[in-house]
Amino acid sequence: MLPTSRPSRILLAPRLLILVALVWAFVWVSGFPRTYDDEELPPGHPLLQNKPVATVVPHPVEAEQVVVAIKTTATDALSKIPPMLLLTHQSNHEQLLILGDMQMHIGTFQVHDVLDRTDADLLAHSPDLERYRKQVQYASHHRDIPSLTEKNLQKEKEVRESMDKYKYLRMLERAWDFLPERLWYVFVDTDTFLVRSNLLNWLGQHDSGEEHFFRNPPDLDSNAPFALGGSTFVLSVGAMRLLFTEREGVVSAWEERISKFSSGYDVLKSALSSELNLEGNHTWPGISGFNPHTVPYGPDVWCEPVIALEGVSAGLQSDIWRLQRDREEYQHRMDPLTFMDLWQRFIQPEGMTNARDDWDNLCSSPDNARWNILFEEAEQKLHGAEHMRHMDRDEEGRAKSGEKSWEACRKSCNGHEHCVQWSYSSTLEPNHNENGKTKCHLSRSFRLGGWLDPQEIKVNGENMQRKWASGWRRDRFEEFAKHQRCKGQQN
Template sequence: MLSQGPARTTRLRLVSRLLVFMAALYSFCWISGFPRQYDDDELPPDAQKAKSSTSSIPYPVENDKLVVTIRTTASDAYAKLPPLLLLIGQEYHDQLLLVGDLHMDIGPFHVHDVLDRLDGQFIADNPDLGRYKQQIANARAGADMASVNAHLTQEEREAMAKLDKYKMMRMLERTWELRPDRKWYVFVDTETYLFRANVMACLGQFDSSDATFFANPSDPDAVDPYATSGNTFILSGEAMQALFVDRTTEIAVWDSRATGYRSDFDVLNSALGTEIDLSINGTWPGMSGFQPFTVPYGPGFWCEQVLFMHSVSTAMASDIWRLERDRQDNQHTQDPLLFADLWTRFLQPENLETPRDDWDNLSSGPDNSRWNILFEGVEPDPRRHHQRNEEGRATKGEESWEACQESCNRNERCVQWSYSSIATPNFNENGQTKCHVSRSMRFGASKPKADVPLENGTKAKQTWKSGWRKDNFENWARQQRCKGQQN
């Protein structure tokens, strides 16, 4: 018996070890079957991109399901379309449409005259269409349209703007006719920059089988009704089908109705509401009338995605295109491009520490009234949502540009100021002032000396000087945490 003890012990140890090994193997197999969850930064770049694209976009938009229609005119087609088309990738050309008020060819692209189906008698009897008749006559005579339109008077430009009212619904009709049954339809003009990746990701959050109208309402009381809202709009495929397939009445009824409206956008808004009971779904600030040098950088913009920009020059469009290309090269395209990224690229490199003579940073502009800081003692208008209370008021700085600068420096919210030698409207309760202080930062542009009329009927030279508190703004910016921001 004694001699059998060690052997039995050895066998027991072997059995125990075998049981432990089998339990460990079972546990490993069981745990390995769990779905694995990782933080984005734990995944390799390709996996991060795949995860983002599949989980955050419930209704993906394919390239061939997004139609972009560009509005132009015979007066600017040859000048503005070629550089714009150069910046649009060839893979998007099949879903691109060019529409205007005269049949034209720009290289391989055709510009469709959407007014060519208007009733002849209607054209003859409508004074708003006099410019269109003359344009057709010039084209038939073989006139060089670029030369004909090189020196347009203000009256002629206003006449051309009236044509837009009649082009609006016909443009939609022609777009559906040439590119039916797509998911989304985007309508822009020749000075619009479309941030395609952001737009497609944004539209991917919405079901195109629902009738949807993305736009921003214009401000009819403003000097420029579209200065802040922009004039781009988007319609879902369902909305277009409701207009041109499901309806029994012809869209031509809006030819005569357009006469009574102030603008083309008013025609569109009324037609969509009347015909298919569709109202605006606002897209502020991603869709706006700003460009990188006019954006009011600050709260409300900083962490927002950029979808469209307006009044974009050819040079600026090229610079924005280069920014997008650099982001692709640096593999940053999995994150949306934000207004903060525009600041980093376009304004941060600028020398804003020294005030600039003959420069207007737009502190006094009509589209900056919501960011102007009220002076002490000014009674706020309770109807203005952006004016709160007495807190954060600025001292008046009318005596000199130095006094205006000091007014801004003393206000913790102020990040820029401008001073005009002659008082100008501040477009808020401050009224006519020389000093304009703002809590948004904008670059603006040069503003040469100019003669302006005075109340007594004489004229005087007006000069501008602008300055910024870049350090104050950057202190604020460093405290912001935008999801996915690339610096």
Template sequence: MPRPARLLIFLVLVYAFCWIKGWPAYYDDEELPPSQRPKSTTALGEHRVTVDHLTVTVITAATDAYTKLAPALLFLDGAYHKELLLMGDLMMDIGPFPVFDVLAKLPRKYVEKTDELERYKRQLDYVRKGIPLDHLPEKYSDKEKAVLSALAKYKIFRAMESTWEYRPKRDWYIFTDEETFIDRGNLLDWLAQYDPKEKHFFGNPPIAEVPDAFAAAGTSFIVSGETMRLLFEDRKKMVQNWKNWDPRIPDYPSTIHLIDSFLKTELSLEMKSFWPGVSGFSPTTISYSPGLWCEPVLMMHHVTAPIASKLYKFERERVDDHKIDNALRYSDLWYRFMGPEDLNGTRHDWDNLSSESTNNRWNILFAKDGEPDENRATRGEDSWEACKESCDNNKYCLQWSYSSIAANNWNENGFTKCHLSSSMRLGAHAEPEEVEVNGETQSRTWTSGWRKDHFKRWANQQRCKNQQH
């Protein structure tokens, strides 16, 4: 073979080798160890932390462990199992996952004399006698919620103590519940702003004078490794803290109120809000609006198993499409959960949450009688058709709901039948509900509608940094 031909073949082979070597290789997220996974482009600071230094402690109740916690574990990426701890009120196993009874750390005499621990005492009695725990919950959901909320206060100190015992010297610690979705990539990017070797405490303050103080805020909180070290490295100090604080637990209405007061008193540490990245919303209750549109999603609460399943599938699709290194934003959830919904027609027996307490900042005010105001809506109290017309004629309105009996808007509007919103929410099917009006029981129904096309035109013009659809 002539020398020029051999040289040409050699150059072609070298080029081919370089081209193949440089070909991009994609891996599923779980195929790589945490330290080698693609890093998000949205880090906000220099204090980068890997997932193996973010410990997540889920606090559960024995009566919820199989119905709420088990599905959540099913949807959790195996790469996050090592830094997961489960704390509850009964020693039990959910498949390969142990749940620790942190209330067993409380002094026996303290348990015996504390009224709010009555459920715990009954629960242990049921277990000894072999009585199924599904006989424990209260008949009415509101009462059951109050019982579990009270019980949660007594778990938190010992859950934090046990977390430090099992996973000491991590950079960050999350304390949360079973129905919380966590985007660890986004959360670690957000936490990169803060030095874990300093004291930090992140949470959202509850909202007073509404039916659910945590509907918008969620119940989770995050503390830095330094905060945990100061609390638990010195065991004598820890024991003294429990002697001082255990008697005070009944005085607090919730876990967040208790922890806020405890850290403020013992460490002079104030709570910092992490709203809107962390919220009490789920994809179907988010108030989609310009203010939230491009915000990264860090954590969501009240995520039921069916919604968690859809989120799991959505995350897998993002991995398959190689979008995992782009921050998940509220806008992505709109396209995934609201985009496919047919919202052009009116839905009867449906509440889109226009009047719900967490929507009060987006609930549109009505003009006062005899005082026309172009920034306010006209009242549409006569019928759902009149309410729809009021929304269609208001430049800010994106959705409306109509209740057959007046309901609170949690703002200046007070109680009305027509409820207008400048945000978009999906909501859910709503069966007729019994309400008391002037001493009489009446049935209230809900009808809802949206201006989805109007919102979609706006949404399609928005561009969030590094966002893909």
């Protein structure tokens, strides 16, 4: 007789029950929410990517407590202000002021004439205010105001600077009149792009009740680059209150002295220094006169938050706005917008592997002097503090001459381990350092620059054509970028 299999079936049933229980338990546990301490996760883990960055803000600032005043002119208000308004969130419109040199409207927005309180005799006779008088005349005859713009760019610049001298203090006065007792007052130009989230975080590091004057550009003798055209400045309520509630008629009193100054910015600095003993704190690199194409990318700026950019065209303003929108709404990123982000969006997609004719990447620009690499034959012409500023470059070693041709200049850059770009001019051009005037210009900063047509110039009375060629060592800079990770970086 065959043995029965019943005992085996009896033993199998409990095993099946245990297996089912284990499977059910696994499914149940796997449904638990997975939480970890940040220290347990490796850098770059997906769970860290959308985590808000904790920022200590000792003096929190709400957007409605920050006045942004845009300085404009009657000749370009209608063309330059609308793009700024379009890219400014509606919630910030109540704190927005447009301050110019002629009363006008742009849709529902009013442009305020800050010169309408200027002394009548000055308005009627000052050579500095000739453009203002012409604007009044043109407006009364319904003539086209922008047609007053000089065709010669240098002459137009001088005309605007002459009027600006009388506008700066009046802008402060008008901002206080319209929106008094706000915590902060930010004054910008029509080509300025503000990253408001970074602006609020930065302002929150300072007590608005104290007298603060944050300014750009820095002085020419400072260690920060003088970004030509930069003019953004910030005043605290403490400074504004002291200027306008305790010093009645201060602006009118200063108007008699204004003609002696070279620019409105000089008037502002002198007035705040004399009246409030306020010299100002530099804002580099967060606030500068650079735009994404002219920023000197490198270790000095890489992880720094971008607060304000200048010299930004309407098209580029729109592109930066889209970058912010993509980060905040689509990628849900809460970390500050940094110069690294500008590099990744605006510079990295550029080829920049071959040399470009008729292109100036700003190696020899005055605002690039601190990154301009010195050559072996450069004389030790600078002394004192100025020489000390360049000692770090001596320690890095000097470059060999590249004067003979753009190919020789490129070779010189290739031979210097810190060189990431070069430019070559057909005529001798200044480097604003010990190099003096050269044709070859090397740099430790990485900048895109832009197209520059050949120019007819006079050199020692002789007509010559100045042309530029530029090139980059993108591979070197990419190697630098690859090894950088900013604090709070989410990607």
